[in-house]
Amino acid sequence: MEHIAALVALTLAAGTPLVFAALGELVTEKSGVLNLGVEGTMLVGAVVSFIVAASTGAPWLGTLAGMVAGAALSLVFGVLTLSLMANQVATGLALSIFGVGLSAFVGLDYVSVVIDGIKPLAISGWSDLPFFGELLFAHSPFVYLSLVLFGLVEWFLFHTRAGLVLRAVGESPASAHAIGYPVIAIRYLAVLFGGACAGLGGAYLAVAYTPLWTEGMTAGRGWIALALVVFATWKPRRVLAGAYLFGAVTLAQFQAQAIGVAVPSQLLSMLPYLATILVLTIISRDAAMIRLNAPASLGQPFHPDA
């Protein structure tokens, strides 16, 4: 029983960066914008949060800085794709390449720095309850934060008027524009939100999960988050399920090593990537379902007078 609670805790911890990044990207894509720069944005969020945490000794301040950095980077993407109507695929790729380079550059002096990261909760009387303490009350604060974020995104998108407008912009920007909604401004907000979430996911990795900075430490999680949004057919609930599924896959690799399965570590490390390809393939097989669920204007630029 104790073992199960520990496994659940580890799965949640490993899935949480994906929850942040994928929920952010989901909102961005719901507005009709495809931002492939999640990986680069997460890395910049990670490095900025780590540097701020290391120099101020305040990891929460670092987290906030990571979110701001993520939003700032996605603003560059927004200017290029929304104001200048650049190709979203190419610009997203550029953002990822740039983010990898930028984070490696500014993070060089921090590679072997040790910080006092954000620890999992320890509420006396609650966290040390047998089984339920570990299952419910002893996770990283980020895990609870990601669940709150999930609730907010779900509520915003499907239970508020603003969420309805955002979805309308993603489905038919021309109609939304004709009714008088500021399509470009709404898309900017969605892109900024996505960037801040990706930055938050990176910050969680750097100041809580590991907590350290290494070059390219997200190891493809940004791309997996993008695949998750497709896998989830643009539904927040399924993002949550998918993220924890990937958390479990990541964990399987460490568990196998721990119990001494004689498989080379490199082959086990392939699991999350192979799993991503597998689930993406399975879910994409139904082309009609993808077409029904994907925002209709996803990836297409919008020019009000063109």
Added chain:
Amino acid sequence: MRIRLEPRAEPSRLMRWASPVLAVTATLGVGFVLFSLLGKNPLQAFYVFFVKPVDSLYGVAELLLKASPLMLCAVGLAAAYRANVWNIGAEGQLTLGAICGGGLALALQDGGASWLLPSMILAGALGGMGWAAIPAWLKTRFNANEILVSLMLVYVAKLALSYLVHGPWRDPEGFNFPQSKMFADAALLPNLLAETRLNTGFVIALAVIAVGWLFMRRSMIGFQMRVAGLAPAAANYAGISAKRTVWLGMLISGATAGVAGVNEAAGPIGQLLPSMSPGYGFAAIIVAFVGRLHPLGVLLASLLMSLLYLGGEAAQISLSLPSAVTGLFEGTLLFFLLASDVFIDFRLRVQRRPVRPAAGGRPATAGGTG
């Protein structure tokens, strides 16, 4: 007064080629500011970065050597991107090329035969194609996004290579370092220029560029691929199979990336290491765009990007700047390129605020797309 973007009636041919020049200039501007902020004399830094690496014959040879894998990867990517096939996993296909070609070299250590090197290159091309065939198949058969699949396979390929050089292919006499045996002489690309590292891999790259140009400009299949990229609906109507376009784009770009991988293994490296490329497969994406998805443009852009790599190394040695500055420049260059590319299809129009409200509608309607 306000400035707005107005669609051009026709894309500007001038801007198509002026845009990379603008982007390079703007990137240099950023470099100037960056070097100043880091407390370096920007002019001296520019000299170290862009001139010193190529002020000797050895330096020029290094420039061409590093440009070769970029040329190979980017010319294939250019063909794919023209057809709207988004292969971003060239880095993985390059790695598979190195594994297949290098594996052959290791298996035939004693074979001094003259056919060894050509077979290695063929094996590398097939390896890259095989790796690219996975996203092509998943895309055409299951509709899976080729961007994400090809990228995931980069991680898988790199882990596979790491496993091989840590495990079964590790040199038993290599002091436990994760590396394979050195290749036999017959498995190494012949040197082109004495006292330098430049080898025949550069000639192969040039030949592939030439073939790429002929293919895209003069062949029916190349034409069909370009049509499929420009106007998918028209291509469909003309009976050009969308699936075949995906297969062609993926296989071509996979093959050239695979050859780049063999060239690295059988050229400057001479064995298999845990990493065979400092990100050439990703840099080639930028090269393909900066080179306007045109084989000749790719050639020029490869030289530029190669200089960025050399400059990064030189800056690390002489200016004690981190070589990661190269990655920063690469990303910045692509951003500026995408920004200035806007002016291929749009122009800036400065509008004065109308004095009387009645005149308000006129300028807006004048710029109709026609």
